[in-house]
Amino acid sequence: MAAPILLDRKGAVAYLTLNRPDAGNAIDAPLARCLLEAVEAVEADPAIRCVVVRASGRMFCAGGDVKALHAAGDALPELLREILEFLHPAVARLAKMEKPVVSAILGPAAGAGIGLAAVGDIVLAEPDAHFTMAYSRIGLTPDGGATWLLPRHVGLRRAQELYLTNRRVSADEAAAMGLITRVVAEGTLVHEVDTLAEALASSAVGALGRTKRLLLTSGDATLAEQLEAESENIAQQGMTVEGRTGIAAFVERRQANFGAAELSMTANAPRRT
Structure with a gap:
């Protein structure tokens, strides 16, 4: 079975890839655990000078693995705590890491995927990317750090609207409101991210x-x-x-x-x- 997180290195740049494409890169306990391990590894490696968070497949991250949450039944609270025991320290380390972090967004990001997108110091997205909070749709409250990140990026009033209405935000609107840094030309995300990451890695x-x-x-x-x-x-x-x-x-x-x-x-x- 493929690892849920791939850790690759190109020169001084580390690439952390969410790798559950058949499940929309939804976050379950194994993915959250592997993500934290990968973040700890790149943070501790002095040879790594920039970190890129990206995803395989056509979707950045669907948020939590709703099928796994449903299957947990009465053990749902315990499963949620297990996932967040790993996911939240990973987000915190990415935010505080004394290395630049770039998020590369291709396709939809929802739920906890919003936190993984927004935690990047610089966030680049393809034109087809879009963002949806989605929590109240399944009767849950937010996680992944986005209730801390979004008010700082887009303002409290706009964050309230996005969370309470679950409306979809296009890549262009996300850039205009400050949720992401900029939208790149279609088909250029890999090149743009590589170029940016290499420049950051060679800087101070x-x-x-x-x-x-x-x-x-x-x-x-x-x-x-x-x-x-x-x-x-x-x-x-x-x-x-x-x-x-x-x-x-x-x-x-x-x-x-x-x-x-x-x-x-x-x-x-x-x-x-």
Whole structure:
């Protein structure tokens, strides 16, 4: 039986592929468990500098495996907790990972698939992609982190409408409202994602990681707290080989080689806090 999550690597880019195409890449317990294991593996590997979340087949993710949920009968609460025991830490790690994360959306995304789509720092989609919350349609409440992600991406008022009405959102509308980053030309998703991921992997990944952290914590911080966090992070980044390499390259009018700098950073940079 094929693994529910495929982990592939191309240079410094790791590709996590949802791999249950015959089930619409619906999330069951084995897929959630394998996803967390794969996320932990790429997070811990210093040679991986960018992570892509994508799916096999014609659908990004149908959400939870409704057939499995139905089959659970009276054990449904236990099954839901088992799935989320793995899925939620995976989403949290992707959001907080100090490496850029790209989501590649082909076809529909629904339910918990919305969280896996929205957790990307940059989200690219084919024109035929569309998004549906779908939870109340089956009498359940949201999961997968999207009730935290969507209000931040699209605003509370719009998130309320999407969750309460279950209306389908096209790729173009999703881009306009901020649910995804942009829609690519038909048939170009693989090329666009590869090009973007390679560019991110060759950039100042340490600085990107700190930037991700600043953005994620800004919503709960006062201006004074955020200014202090910015001061601390830029000072710490200035102590790294990566920071010094970027500044020197700019002054010398040449392209910075952050990949080489990262190797030195691993051994010499102060520990990030």
